[in-house]
Structure formats: C-alpha cells, structure tokens
Amino acid sequence: MISYAPFWRTVKQRGETTYTLINKHNISSATIDRMKKGGGITTAKINDLCKILQCNVEDIIEYIET
Numbered sequence: 001m002i003s004y005a006p007f008w009r010t011v012k013q014r015g016e017t018t019y020t021l022i023n024k025h026n027i028s029s030a031t032i033d034r035m036k037k038g039g040g041i042t043t044a045k046i047n048d049l050c051k052i053l054q055c056n057v058e059d060i061i062e063y064i065e066t
Contacts, residue, residue, distance in 0.1 A: 001038075001063070001064045001065075001066050002038075002040070002061050002062070002063060002064075003038070003061065003062050003063075003064050004035045004036075004038065004060070004061060005062065006058060006059050006060060006061065006062050007035060007049065007059070007060045007061065009059075010053050010055050010059040010060065011053065014053050014054070014055075016052075016053065018032050021049075021052070025048075025052045027045075027048065027049070027052070031045055046060050046061065
C-alpha cells in the first residue's frame with residue numbers, strides 16, 4: 001500500500017499549505033483530494049511535487065506492506 005504520510009510532513013516542514021500548492025504551484029485540488037483519500041497519482045505529479053518541495057520521492061510517498 002502506498003502512503004502519503006511523508007508528503008504531509010514534508011509540506012508542513014517546508015511551510016507550504018494545500019492552498020499554496022493549488023493556487024501558487026498549480027497542483028489540482030483533485031490531486032490533493034486523491035492524496036487525502038489514499039488514491040493514486042501519476043509519477044509525473046510526484047515529480048512536480050518533488051520539484052516544488054525540493055525533496056526526494058521518499059519525502060512524498062512510502063510503501064507499507066499489508
């Protein structure tokens with residue numbers, strides 16, 4: 001299972017909010033909603049988030065064995 005828990009920690013550490021991601025960085029609200037619900041996002045979107053937050057992939061997602 002993919003978890004976005006690292007993403008929420010990284011967003012907080014970088015001083016960003018979902019509002020700034022949507023309005024300043026043009027991340028769609030649908031993407032944020034999918035992440036909140038644990039849904040899938042594309043690798044292109046993960047790449048965009050890494051660029052915006054200046055972080056690595058593991059700061060966005062983690063795999064949790066179920």
